[in-house]
Amino acid sequence: MKTLTALFAAAALAVGANVALADVPAHEISALEKAGTVQSLQKLADVAKAKHPGATITDSELENEYGRYIFKVELRDAQNVEWDVDLDAKTGEVLKDKQDT
Template sequence: MNRLISLATLVTLAGVVTIAQARDLGPDEAKRLQDAGTIKSFEQLDEAILAQHPGARIEETELEDEYGRYIYQVDLRDAQGQQWDLELDASTGEILKNHQDD
């Protein structure tokens, strides 16, 4: 019984740690990271996104700290009206995800 309780505790703690690893960053923290050169400017990141989808319109953006990596998440609508989800490494501008919403 103790082993079962310990396993359940570990699973619960692992879930809490996973949740705690990803967090949204507010505008003040994002500005501080940009000013320090830790992440690229949102203008640079947006240019990289729009280069992948010319004529698209960015609808929503979010900056997250995921496991010590800054991720810029973007929802956009392309010229044909299709919705896309993109993720970029905010420090390098590398596109990590670029897929069409269903």
């Protein structure tokens, strides 16, 4: 019985962790933008690209991290250097701008 209880507790923790940090499904993004919960992802992408003029976006995703929406952008600049830029999806504030190593 103790093993079964421990198994359920571990499963509950794993599910809770996924809720705290999760990719936002594409079908929910439009509603978040319309409600003003997040800025337009195009506008946020433009902010990220402005940090590295001439760079192209190689990947992006919107994540819900503990109730805060973060837009994560991966870029490749003209010198083939990769960058990770994280933005607060509501305010557009740059939270991270770091060379990918």
